[in-house]
Amino acid sequence: MSLDIKGLSCVHCKAYIFEEDDIVYCPVCGAPHHRECYNQIGHCALEELHGTENEYSKEKIVSLNQEKEENEKIEETNNQKIDYRCRVCGEVYPITEPKCPECNSPNLSRIQTVGGFYDPFGGVNPDKNLGKGVTASEAARFVLSNPHRYIPKFDKNKKISWNWMGFLFPANWLFSRKMYKIAILVAVLLIVCPLLSYPLTLNLFNLGVLDSENYLKMMQLMIEIIPKINPLAILASYIGIAIQLSVRLVCGLFGDRWYRNYTINTISEIKTKSDKDTINEAFRKKGGINFYAFMLSFFAINYLPQIILSLI
Numbered sequence: 001m002s003l004d005i006k007g008l009s010c011v012h013c014k015a016y017i018f019e020e021d022d023i024v025y026c027p028v029c030g031a032p033h034h035r036e037c038y039n040q041i042g043h044c045a046l047e048e049l050h051g052t053e054n055e056y057s058k059e060k061i062v063s064l065n066q067e068k069e070e071n072e073k074i075e076e077t078n079n080q081k082i083d084y085r086c087r088v089c090g091e092v093y094p095i096t097e098p099k100c101p102e103c104n105s106p107n108l109s110r111i112q113t114v115g116g117f118y119d120p121f122g123g124v125n126p127d128k129n130l131g132k133g134v135t136a137s138e139a140a141r142f143v144l145s146n147p148h149r150y151i152p153k154f155d156k157n158k159k160i161s162w163n164w165m166g167f168l169f170p171a172n173w174l175f176s177r178k179m180y181k182i183a184i185l186v187a188v189l190l191i192v193c194p195l196l197s198y199p200l201t202l203n204l205f206n207l208g209v210l211d212s213e214n215y216l217k218m219m220q221l222m223i224e225i226i227p228k229i230n231p232l233a234i235l236a237s238y239i240g241i242a243i244q245l246s247v248r249l250v251c252g253l254f255g256d257r258w259y260r261n262y263t264i265n266t267i268s269e270i271k272t273k274s275d276k277d278t279i280n281e282a283f284r285k286k287g288g289i290n291f292y293a294f295m296l297s298f299f300a301i302n303y304l305p306q307i308i309l310s311l312i
Contacts, residue, residue, distance in 0.1 A: 013037050029050055136154070138267050141287070142287035167251060171297050175290065178262075186251065199230065199232070270283065
């Protein structure tokens, strides 16, 4: 085997040759083969070129490989030098970065969907005025997570639209979107609802209904003992159920509207009070998602009523 194998590749499988490889050279043209490759075909892979002007030449192949490697390095260097402007905040950064270092929005040049490039504005013009001089681009920068869903909602400005997160997790969603005032009100209502059902639950427990072997037996006992149950306990339970359902429906129907008003009013206030150096920090503080608030409110709403009842 030749000791000078730098830049060479097997002429049959095209894989680069390393010093530890078992190599066979064609006795006619000197073309290198892995021994396994040579034994597989039984002759030089470039046998048909023997005696022609295209016959294998080690110097020519090495030169081509080196030229290819240099071109790849140049292309990689050029790509690193290309700058990309964030469509959300306008920050300029290398195109090779996966997200904007300023607002953490994804590098859209590296994200493709079935219909083309991902559009954080949901088809709305980034310069569109959504109200109070707030543009769609600024709103997307403020919303940060799922702007492609919210920006078209903000643009249409409908009083009523459906928000599944607002319906399924009303207080949690409000807390996560940093609408803390209304989130606290909703959370208190959701915590009170189980407490209103406690007198009825206590009545059923004392009358032995909850000890029934199956659901059918439980229903039969409930029908029999309805006259014995305190009417105020039944009324309070129905009120709790009605409040919980009403809160979920209201948040599901008006959540997007509330979030639009919060976003536009907050951005307008930030632009008025903040300068160029502090506006980005203000956007991060007031906008985006507070995941910890979502989780804390989730546990509070689900477990705080049980803790209160256990203390009672």
